[in-house]
Amino acid sequence: MKIVSINKTNIVNLSNCTALPDKFVDVHILTLRQLRSKLEPAEDSTAYEASWFMKHPELIFCTIPDGDATLTVYKNRFYTYTKFGYTCVIRIDFKNIEYERDELFTNTEDIPEKEFLDKPFLATLAYIGEMQWEANSEKRETYHKAFSIDGDEKEWNPSLATPCFLEMMEELECLAKRNTRLYTAVKNLSVLQQTIVVLLFFRSNTQKQIADRLQVSPQAISQALERAKKSLKKQLEDLYK
The missing domain is CATH 1.10.10 (Arc Repressor Mutant, subunit A)
Structure with a gap:
């Protein structure tokens, strides 16, 4: 079953790139099974926050732009799905996919691992990432408005926000500036x-x-x-x- 269609031209769109890691994989041929075989053994059960991955770029296995989103696969069998500045952390070793047959999410189907394990991994990871990102939207909106001044999500009130939240926002702002600098530098070539x-x-x-x-x-x-x-x-x- 084809889960999602990926526009291959997005993969080399420099305006979407977030980094230039030392090693890239050929996303057109690697299956999910092959991807998993190239990562470290599944021994870590820690639940990491997105900010933790920002501090450990040495763990990046590959970074793949996909339209408005970016997928970054890490050697410790996690990947992040980032879209419009918001990041979801997802494990690589999932066993099935809940597939929505309609936009109202009233008709779903569980797709077993055997159906996608030997298919290109990008389509599978992108689909799961988008579903998780959408699922977090209501929680994300409530969380951010609680810490913003006048609920505009543009200026943050330090007396309301937790240190962890402020640190995350500072890191996201720093990363965005780096992305802009990198893109500009490449365009100057x-x-x-x-x-x-x-x-x-x-x-x-x-x-x-x-x-x-x-x-x-x-x-x-x-x-x-x-x-x-x-x-x-x-x-x-x-x-x-």
Whole structure:
């Protein structure tokens, strides 16, 4: 059963990216079973908050833009689904999916693991993430309005908000600024450099594959990549001091 349709062009849309991790997977071919096999053994039963994952980027396995949302898979068998600044934390080792057959959620069906385990993992994780994000909407609205001044969710009252909440909002604001800086830095590269960055980091192409695709020499790709790295490092060096 096809759970959800994913527009593949979103996967390389730099305006949606949140990071450039060292390793990316080919989202067009990895199944959920294969993804699970590449992650650490399921030994951790801790319930983590979204803010915890922001502090541990070294655990990122891959980051995948999907329209307005971003999925980040972590090596400890969790993934986060972030949309409009709000993040859901979900375990990778779920056993079934509750599939809504209509928009009123009056007709549902439990899809067993065997139906999606050997299908591309992106569609499954995106569907579950969207459902969890929607399920949290009422709780999220109540929670945020309780801490905001005049209920506008734009200015926060420190006397009402918990330290954990204020810390989370500060981290989200910081992350948003980093995202903007990264996107701007990539857009400042030449067209060739942008293309190489996308194909190398978001499509898992090797430098030789990129050279063949663009019909230029591998040396030209290597040189352009080095120039792109130097440019990005110069533009973003203050973020990593």
